Amino acid sequence: MDWTIVSFLTADALQNGTIYALLGLALVLVFAVTRVILVPLGEFLVFAPLTYVWFLPSEVSGLNLQGQIPGTAWLAAAMLTWWAVLDRTNLRRVGLLLLGALGVLGLAWWGAQGVPMWLGWLLAILVVLPIGPASYRLFFEPAKNASVLTYLIIAVGLHFAFMGLGLVFFGPEQFRLPPILSGQTTLGLVPVNNQAFLVYGFALLAMVGLYLFFTRSIFGKALRACAVNRYGARLLGISPSQAGYVSFAIATLIACVSGMLLAPLISPAYFQGFLLGLKGFVAGILGGLVSYPLAVVGALLVGAMESWASFQASAYKDAIVFALLLPILLWRSLQSQEIGEED
Template identity: 45%
Template sequence: MNTTIMLFLIQDGITNGAIYALLGLALVLVFAVTRVILIPQGEFVTYGALTYASLSSGQMPGTAKLAVAMGAAAFAFDLFVARRALHPRRIARAFAVDIVLPCIVLALTLSLAGRHPPASLSITLSLAIVAMIGLFLYRLAFQPLAHTSVLVLLIASVGCHLTLQGLGLLFFGAEGQRGPAIADTALTMGPLRFTGQSLAVYAITVAFIAALWLFFGLSLYGKALRATAVNRLGARLVGIRTTLSGQIAFLLASVIGALSGILIVPITTLYYDTGFLIGLKGFIAAIIGGLVSYPLTAIAALMVGVVEAFSSFYASNFKEVIVFTLIVPVLLLRSLAAPSVEEEKD
């Protein structure tokens, strides 16, 4: 292997690692705030990618109808919870978020069916659809279980993954899809050629990480999420609504997943079940970061991407095996170094 091939592999690894970094940060965020190991993160990737590809080709994505159905179920759940004390303002707010907003997005999606909308509009609608699915998923599947053990939450997460994956097959079929590139420009630096899509991956990843840093450091909701991640009981005692923190965490995770899928789908063909494998690689980075460290997770994601690229060159048949083997020594070292502690009780 010469220097040129090595540079190509590093470039490919960094591009993939940037995507894994976004997914790893989303997994760390959700686990820190809600204690949920978000296995359906891969489905957010798939839904975002295939919804964008369907809208760009003039097709009607079934995810828009799923958002409406989940919103109606979430509204019924809110009514049941508040049945003993119905506050008109709270009910009106829930109706606007659960019913009106998904119906508006569905109407816009229906109006674009059969056309070829601009990429910016397709991206915006795709992010909105998947964001609502992520929000309603937390309210329906995880919010009622918020005070249970991590094992129960993990079982619920597996169930959500299987359900969303089956719905993905129903909505998009077994055939793969690709979407249009976000940017058509290209940049050449020596032997390396950076396409517009790869440049978009780098720019959006850096911008999103910077935005998250500013959100957690400067905004009131970001500080509330940090407080909930540090001590859920203490956050409730000072008046922070941990349910709202969980909703925001899932909302951010679904947007990150959908954005990752939109960045990937112009580069490679995605199928209804492809997101699960991509999400697992982000999970490896999150595990290396201990499910608590955002900088370490981002660095680990880049390492996972580079290892995957070199594995594809030297042993393509064992690429996935080599990548997933990275988690074994990390888990071994953490199990030996971590003291035995009981799970936190809410």
């Protein structure tokens, strides 16, 4: 292995690790506030760019989709309407939710009529974004005070449901999306796609933004209070339910923007979200699902291991990455104290 190969593998590890870091940050955020391991996060990542395909001009996408509303818009509107039915005693919230459902369909219809590409980019994110907090209200909040295992089972079921719907909405093929920044920049011996710099920039912005949000804003401090002690936060007038909505919304936003920036580099398809989300989960586990800096370090380690394995043993690269979980889980099991089943 010479210096040229090392340079290419390092660049690949940095790009992959950055994506896993974004997903790891979102997973840690949701788990800290709600104790939910958000397995469907990878589906949110691919839903946004796949929705964007419906808003692209036919000469760019190569498909004649003008006037067709993407399935994700109908899904978001249906989930918001279901949320309104569950909260029917709160007339103000019902009105806002129904207005939001109509707004999602209106934005999707507007985008499907043909809009500038930058506007379609934003509309795709806005269409997918409500699915995150609606998922918390419809599937996780009814199981209040459930165990982490119960939440995990719900999340896995939701992942398979979303992945199946993705196949129905978008079909099995991959789509090639136009980049925001075209061309390449050579750094040393490695040509780096200019689109990758946007991914790096957003990752840095997300890390700094989350730090400032949790340390400087009153809403961030409220989420931290729910993460530390939900019952104590409730006594101080902080709603754990509202904190759950906010955490799911932030995580979904991070996933959607990450997917939109990453899409020109990977040609997204409905099935790609699972592996990306699973490797982000590995990064979060390496950080103990509690530490944002450790999650980032874990993501870079996952990216490095995947890059090395793809060169040395490409057939086993995913198995090698997931094997990183074994020593961490073993160490955590040895550190934990055995308690009775009732406790």
